[in-house]
Amino acid sequence: MARIRQAVTIKHVAADAGVSLQTVSRVINKEPNVRPQMQERVQASIDKLGYVPSLAAQRMSGSRSYLILALNDRERTIAEWRARQGSDWVDQMLLGGMLKCAEFGYRMMFELVDTHNDHVERELTAAITALQPDGVILTPPHSDNMLIVNLLEKHNIPFARIGSAGSNAGIALTMGDEKAGEDSTRHLIELGHKRIGFISGPGEYVLSGWRQSGWERAMQDAGLPTDGLLAAGDFSFESGLAATEKLLGLQDRPTAIVASNDHMAMACLQVAKGLGLTVPDDLSIISFDNTPIAALADPPLSAVDQPVAETTSQAVELIISAKNGNAVPEGLINVPAGFVDRASTAPPPSA
């Protein structure tokens, strides 16, 4: 295989424009201290020759790689890809992240990293050393993995933590979980529901706690009891089955259930149907995340829409801004969740 050498390099441009390499470099990087006339002349040569700087070379000498690394949990991501249940978390990250990166001449790369693994540190260090990204985006549950956070801090790489309260380092972004939990529960309360069950997510994800808090707050504010109405899930369909069975097996069973993700809501739907209950007439269901299955369920599920694309987009923008020397925003960035009202909610049967 022939050695690939760049067809047109900064040298060619410099020669063509009759200036030094340095001046071309300044034009490429939009640095000041270049006379407009000079800059125009150089730009003309760049356009004429179709010159595009080599990322590798820029990375070699300069301080930027124009690369942002998005880290996802290996096991869970691969499992979701294999399951083919339509989870579009990665797609939404790509949508928000790639497009925003492109605006700034950056690229986004994906990397899968194990959480439950002593190799985390080695794996991540390897990726960082090989790629030398200008920034890293952490997704749950990595966002709160202190091993990862500390490593990134040590390497002095700007990073965003999606779905984390992350008080210490990095840019923390949340997706309105608590408020969404509260609002969706309130929506049910307004429909007349008094017994509203909640299926929680795994403790490993901080956002599980937030979603639950929202539900608790709304119930409390309305003077409604939550005793026995909380069932623990772990985001899996199976856990949703068990949780729903527990909830619907109650003496005084709930007339509505909020599930912490779509899979568990689907399980909820299945159990309800199995019990001969009609959704939403006998049981209202609200799910979290709004991955495609929510819309495709029968009936289509009303769901909290997790703003993954928008959040990733903001994460990219903040990282690049930090890389440009701007201050990292203080405190938490909150990207509010949406709510898509479909056909799985109605007033309670007795109302």
Add this chain to the structure above:
Amino acid sequence: MARIRQAVTIKHVAADAGVSLQTVSRVINKEPNVRPQMQERVQASIDKLGYVPSLAAQRMSGSRSYLILALNDRERTIAEWRARQGSDWVDQMLLGGMLKCAEFGYRMMFELVDTHNDHVERELTAAITALQPDGVILTPPHSDNMLIVNLLEKHNIPFARIGSAGSNAGIALTMGDEKAGEDSTRHLIELGHKRIGFISGPGEYVLSGWRQSGWERAMQDAGLPTDGLLAAGDFSFESGLAATEKLLGLQDRPTAIVASNDHMAMACLQVAKGLGLTVPDDLSIISFDNTPIAALADPPLSAVDQPVAETTSQAVELIISAKNGNAVPEGLINVPAGFVDRASTAPPPSA
């Protein structure tokens, strides 16, 4: 922002092991001509220091970037991401491509490129120049875009063309479209169907023709007529609606329909229901691709499973093999499609 310099470089390793840079380089690249004892000593230093070579530096001096670029159609991909209908084409590519890349120490990058655009050439050249990938994976409809193919050939970059017969350049891979069209039609014939409609995809995709040919062949082989049973679609839901209306509006309407993708099959289902037809009792439907919506439809659709992950995986492997100087396989690589029998097919009503 501090200048990021590599913490531990090849120099450190060389110093630690007391050998020359070149020897370390040889060990990294698993070149022969290194005494086992030497190689062990160097490897020990590498492990001890946690050395990982910089991709950028490898790219700069060597002939490889360890990067494979996957190209997708910008407009269509973004539209699918936005629509959130669960299309997992990108996820499956990532699944097959990233994992295979990782086996060889490569990375996969995604790039969106416009097809219907005079900028294709400029856009792609820019990406190639900036990234200098070791290989490129083309997906439909890019796989048959001669502008792209010629460009890649000119740059001497190994590339794979997924879903293309691509006689001239690059590694062509198909996903068993014709046989799948034939087999699924035959499946319906065996169930007793005699009037089987077919909704085609857009001509822009060569695989549309293959799928259709498969249907035609099966019908022909069985001595069944196809006149009037072909309706043109373009992969969109709307086109599926129109095509199905045409087909079901026929005097002697089909008792089964094969749709060239899932969206059109969903449209088919909707039209059938609107007409008061029960699927599969009154109408059997088989769809192509088997994206998540097929499984989530009501009834779940029997579908041809497009082996995207496996095909991408093979594409990566062949590209790396080509890059290593091995001959590119002659002719077409065919990765057979699967078939998932769900609940949308049954014997025809009169049978």
Add this chain to the structure above:
DNA sequence: GTGAAAGCGCTAACAC
């Protein structure tokens, strides 16, 4: 405001 020189981390080519 512009240019010249040095060097980033690594590999190719060649010497020994």
Add this chain to the structure above:
DNA sequence: GTGTTAGCGCTTTCAC
């Protein structure tokens, strides 16, 4: 088998 030299394409540093 192993070391040395040169250089990839760019930015940094420092002159002017």
